[in-house]
Amino acid sequence: MxxxxxxxxxxxxxxxxxxxxxxxxxxxxxxxxxxxxxxxxxxxxxxxxxxxxxxxxxxxxxxxxxxxxxxxxxxxxxxxxxxxxxxxxxxxxxxxxxxxxxxxxxxxxxxxxxxxxxxxxxxxxxxxxxxxxxxxxxxxxxxxxxxxxxxxxxxxxxxxxxxxxxxxxxxxxxxxxxxxFGEKPQAVASNYEAPAPIPAVDDCSTRDSDADGVNDCLDKCPGTMAGSKVDYQGCPVQIELKGVNFKYDSAELTPNAKAILDGVASQLKAYPQGKEIEVQGHTSSEGGYKYNVRLSQHRSQSVVDYLRSKGVTDSMHAKGYGPDRPVAENQTEAGRSLNRRVELVWIE
CATH class of the missing domain: 2.40.160.20 (Porin)
Structure with missing residues (x-):
């Protein structure tokens, strides 16, 4: 019991x-x-x-x-x-x-x-x-x-x-x-496969390939040169060719200016706009007025000639404005340096 x-x-x-x-x-x-x-x-x-x-x-x-x-x-x-x-x-x-x-x-x-x-x-x-x-x-x-x-x-x-x-x-x-008793269960490899990632939608409205401020959906002029001012369609309106300098009291381009213009020529050939380009030359107010106008004309023509020699086919003409369009005060050397410049302006 x-x-x-x-x-x-x-x-x-x-x-x-x-x-x-x-x-x-x-x-x-x-x-x-x-x-x-x-x-x-x-x-x-x-x-x-x-x-x-x-x-x-x-x-x-x-x-x-x-x-x-x-x-x-x-x-x-x-x-x-x-x-x-x-x-x-x-x-x-x-x-x-x-x-x-x-x-x-x-x-x-x-x-x-x-x-x-x-x-x-x-x-x-x-x-x-x-x-x-x-x-x-x-x-x-x-x-x-x-x-x-x-x-x-x-x-x-x-x-x-x-x-x-x-x-x-x-x-x-x-x-x-x-x-x-019996076989020890073994770990079974999972047959689950993660689904293929869904490709991201290529939304052109979120891209600005040439960094000109106009998204790729609206940009009618891809490949705009860096520093260009553009219109609402992303097409260049104006750009200052910074670093394009000349020898003292001359229209002869410096070696550094030629190197910069080589890059400009490559961009203009790669993305022709079909518009006339005015190559504008500007000076400071030092020296005589007529002298400065002539110097700016010669310098702008030097830029046109160099770009054509590099194969640019856009319609271009040179225009020297002398000291008429300053962007800074001429009383200081810093201001005068800013006023001595070459610009490309696209004309409708």
Missing amino acids: KKKQILALALLSAIGLTSVAQADDHNTDDRWYVAPFGTFIKSGGDRGAKDDWGGGMGFGKMLNEYFNVELKGFYQGFNSETGGRWDLTGGTADLQYYFFRDKFSPYAVIGAGGMNTSFRGESGATIIGEAGAGFTYELHDNFLLRSDVRYRYNNNLNAHLQSGTEEFHDMTVNVGFVVP
Whole structure:
């Protein structure tokens, strides 16, 4: 009768622990397994007994990546220091929580159950509760070493096997192995393929390829030279040829001016506008008025001649304005330097 009571108690505990563990299911490895083990038992001082050995067998199931549930039966025995022998036969329902699953997998465990305790010819049904920690070490998909250390609480339920107390506190060290049944599930490569990225819509209204301030949808004159003033269609209206200088008191272009005009010629040939270009020459107010007008005319003509020599086919004519159109004060050298300039002006 006592053995039936122990079995019923263990079964009820297993049902309760299983329902808790099934709340979390994230892993495909849900194999059943057996787990034989040996036990070193260190009895508490309340028994007045010597340390000894035992063993048993577990039968369990991996519920998911975190939990195992297991029914375990065992036998343990040790001699009393005052004579007689303690024989413990019982079982527990265990819940193991794995912190992670890997080759080395640490876990915490709690268990509850019952056992039949015999001592000096008397026996009684007792309840036990266990808590501890351990680990498994995987040698093969179907063979793992396992060990744990547990504290055990034992209440003999008024069996009066030892005078003075019905509660005992022991420690057990279990060493064994785990043999799962069947093949270990392998990680399955996902067949999911990310959809091809949707090509971005080429929105010309957001682009300004020649940086003239008019978007590509409206720009009728692509490739406008940098620094050009443009109309609402992006076509050049006017540009100052900065850096196009001449030798002192002369219409002869400097080497640096020729290099700049080479770039201007390339742009004009690449993007002809079909409009007449007035090449305007301007001077500061230093010197005589008529002299400055003639000098500006000669200088603007030098620019026209150089651009034509580089293959520019746009209609161009030179116009010298002398000091008539200043852009700065002539009282300072800085202002006078700004007034000495050459400009291209597109004419309708």
